[in-house]
Amino acid sequence: MRVLxxxxxxAQVTVxxxxxxxxxxxxMLLVGITHEDTEKDAQYLADxxxxxxxxxxxxxxMNLSLMDVGGAVLSVSQFTLYGDCRKGKRxxxxxxxxxxxxxxxxxxxxxxxxxxxxxxxxxxxxAMMDVTFTNWGPVTLMLESPSNPSS
Numbered sequence: 001m002r003v004l005x006x007x008x009x010x011a012q013v014t015v016x017x018x019x020x021x022x023x024x025x026x027x028m029l030l031v032g033i034t035h036e037d038t039e040k041d042a043q044y045l046a047d048x049x050x051x052x053x054x055x056x057x058x059x060x061x062m063n064l065s066l067m068d069v070g071g072a073v074l075s076v077s078q079f080t081l082y083g084d085c086r087k088g089k090r091x092x093x094x095x096x097x098x099x100x101x102x103x104x105x106x107x108x109x110x111x112x113x114x115x116x117x118x119x120x121x122x123x124x125x126x127a128m129m130d131v132t133f134t135n136w137g138p139v140t141l142m143l144e145s146p147s148n149p150s151s
Contacts, residue, residue: 001031001032001033001034001037001041001042001044001045001105001109001144001145002031002032002034002081002082002142002143002144002145003029003030003031003032003045003048003049003142003143003144004029004030004032004078004081004140004141004142004143005027005028005029005049005052005054005139005140005141005142005143006027006028006029006030006133006135006138006139006140007026007027007028007054007055007135007136007137007138007139007140008023008025008026008027008028008074008133008134008135008136009024009025009133009134009136010022010023010024010025010133010134011023011026011028011074011131011132011133011134012074012131012132012133013074013076013121013122013123013129013130013131013132014129014130015123015124015127015128015129015130016127020121020122020123020124020129021074021075021121021122021123022074022121023071023072023073023074023119023121024072025069025071025072025136026066026071026072026073026074026119027049027066027071027072027073027074028073028074028076028131028133028135029049029073029074029075029076030076030078030081031075031076031077031078031081031106031109032077032078032079032080032081032082032096033077033079033082033096033097033101033102033105033106034082034095034096034097035095035097035098035101036147037097037101037105037145037147038105038147039105039108040145040147041105041145041146041147042105042108042109042112043112044145044146045109045143045145046109046112046113046116047112048143049066049073049113049143050065050066050067050113050116050118051065051066051067052065052066052141052143053065053068054139054141055068055069055071062139066118067116067117067118071118072118072119072120072121073110073113073118073119073120073121074120074121074122074131074133075106075109075110075113075120075121075122075123076122076123076129076131077102077103077106077122077123077125077126079093079096079097079102080093080096081096082095082096083096099125099126102125103125103126106125107125110122
């Protein structure tokens with residue numbers, strides 16, 4: 001499982017010109033799931049996202065977590081995080097989990113964040129989405145679960 005984390009001042013996602021999720025400051029997450037991922041991977045990454053210390057304290061050091069600052073999450077499913085561009089000019093998405101498996105783990109990941117008291121907004125799984133946000137810093141990090149074959 002991969003999560004691209006982007007600290008943001010604001011973020012929103014629309015589907016067919018309909019706003020499906022919007023947050024103020026917090027984290028914009030692109031979430032990708034592969035075949036081997038399990039509930040354990042979702043739990044690991046939900047814990048990591050909630051506790052990742054990438055917000056500044058009074059001394060302007062990245063020392064505070066999303067939970068410390070009361071930030072929100074905009075979570076967007078993103079199978080292209082498992083795109084393999086090593087051969088040819090067109091990416092292969094063979095490593096991405098099938099939609100039924102991926103959607104279940106994606107929803108679980110979001111619920112695990114909500115269970116921690118974090119406001120979680122989302123796009124619509126499998127839809128073409130327009131995502132806009134202001135990356136704050138910028139701060140962008142790639143997280144991977146330990147069972148990920150490429151980690």
